[in-house]
Amino acid sequence: AQSVTQLGSHVSxxxxxxxxxxxxxxxxxxxxxFWYVQYPNQGLQLLLKYxxxxxxxxxxxxxxxxxxxxxxxxxxxxxSAHMSDAAEYFCAVSVRGSQGNLIFxxxxxxxxxx
Amino acid sequence: EPEVTQTPxxxxxxxxQEVILRCVPISNHLYFYWYRQILGQKVEFLVSFYNNEISExxxxxxxxxxxxxxxxxxxxxxIRSTKLEDSAMYFCASSEMAVGTDTQYFGPGTRLTVL
Numbered sequence: 627a628q629s630v631t632q633l634g635s636h637v638s639x640x641x642x643x644x645x646x647x648x649x650x651x652x653x654x655x656x657x658x659x660f661w662y663v664q665y666p667n668q669g670l671q672l673l674l675k676y677x678x679x680x681x682x683x684x685x686x687x688x689x690x691x692x693x694x695x696x697x698x699x700x701x702x703x704x705x706s707a708h709m710s711d712a713a714e715y716f717c718a719v720s721v722r723g724s725q726g727n728l729i730f731x732x733x734x735x736x737x738x739x740x
Numbered sequence: 741e742p743e744v745t746q747t748p749x750x751x752x753x754x755x756x757q758e759v760i761l762r763c764v765p766i767s768n769h770l771y772f773y774w775y776r777q778i779l780g781q782k783v784e785f786l787v788s789f790y791n792n793e794i795s796e797x798x799x800x801x802x803x804x805x806x807x808x809x810x811x812x813x814x815x816x817x818x819i820r821s822t823k824l825e826d827s828a829m830y831f832c833a834s835s836e837m838a839v840g841t842d843t844q845y846f847g848p849g850t851r852l853t854v855l
Contacts, residue, residue, distance in 0.1 A: 658841050669744065670783075670831065670846035677841040716783060726835060726842055727773070727796060730783035 628653040630717045632731035640739045645689075645704040647734045649717030652698065658720035659700045660728065661691055665713045673715075676700060687711070712738045742766045744847035746832050752853045753822055761817045761850045763832030772815045773833040773844060774807065776800070783831065789815065822854045 633648040651657055658677050662670040674685025681693040687710075691702045702715060717731040745764045753759050765772050774786040788795040789807050806818045815834075819826055829851050833844040 662846070667749075667848065669746075669848040670833075672843050672845075675841070675843065718783075720841070726771070726837075726844065727785045727788055727798075728775070728783075728844065729785065730775075732782050 628657060628719045628721055628729055630659075630719050630729060630731040632715075632717050632734050634734050635732060636735045636737070638737040638739060639707045641709055642706050645702070645707045645711065645736065647702040647715050647717075647736065649691075649700045649702065649731060650698050651700060651717075651719050653719060656695075659691075659693065660718040660720065661685065661689070661700075661702050662716045662718060662730075663713050664716065664733075670716060673702070707736075707738045709738050709740065712736055742845075744832055744834055744845050746830075746847035746850050748850060749848065750851045750853070752855065755824055755854055756821050759819050759822055759852060761819075761830050761832075761852070763815045763817070763847055764813050765815055765832065765834030766845055767813070769834035769836050769845070771795075771835045771837065771842075772807075772809070773835075774817045775831045775833065775846075776828040777831070777849075778825075778828040786817075819852075822852075824854050827852055827854045 629652045631650045660675045661673040674683045676693045684690045714733045714735045716733045718728040721727045747762045772789045777783045787797040787801045804820045829849045831849045832847045835842045835844045
């Protein structure tokens, strides 16, 4: 069975600091991996996805993630945090052989201090 | 930019009552999904829907739940007799295709509170 684990339910960084949100996956087959962001009172918005092409994936708003098979990780990073990045971030894996159903992690709430 | 919409944003109901949560997927999308998130827990897949029938469902999606596409635009989730543990945020999503790489677009969610 496939699953994702997000380490840290809450991460706080200063504006301008590096953002690192951790996601580890478990899958017996090569996974498809996604990062979604949820701003207050809004739906989940796709930041980026890994679909077996380049291991370094660039997304919207300056975020990127690197697929590391040896570490079963797909951590999300951004070199310099902005106040507008404060939101909840969800890592998800797509279930192979299904119709794209997503399995989500518990989410990480990112706070950005001025 | 097209988006998925959901109504109502918040629904309060009494235990045992029926509720219908509504979603309008993006117009050219063919695949529809419902997920839910109980407070403090993971977002969980409930059901996927294509061509007017359920494609897949999770163990959560028992006989108390049903989905329907009553017309060309709406996609609904009905809970026949709500329980306290049905209290959650319910997200609708849609995608053009149903392959693992396709992007699912999510609505803002309906917060269901069962008293």
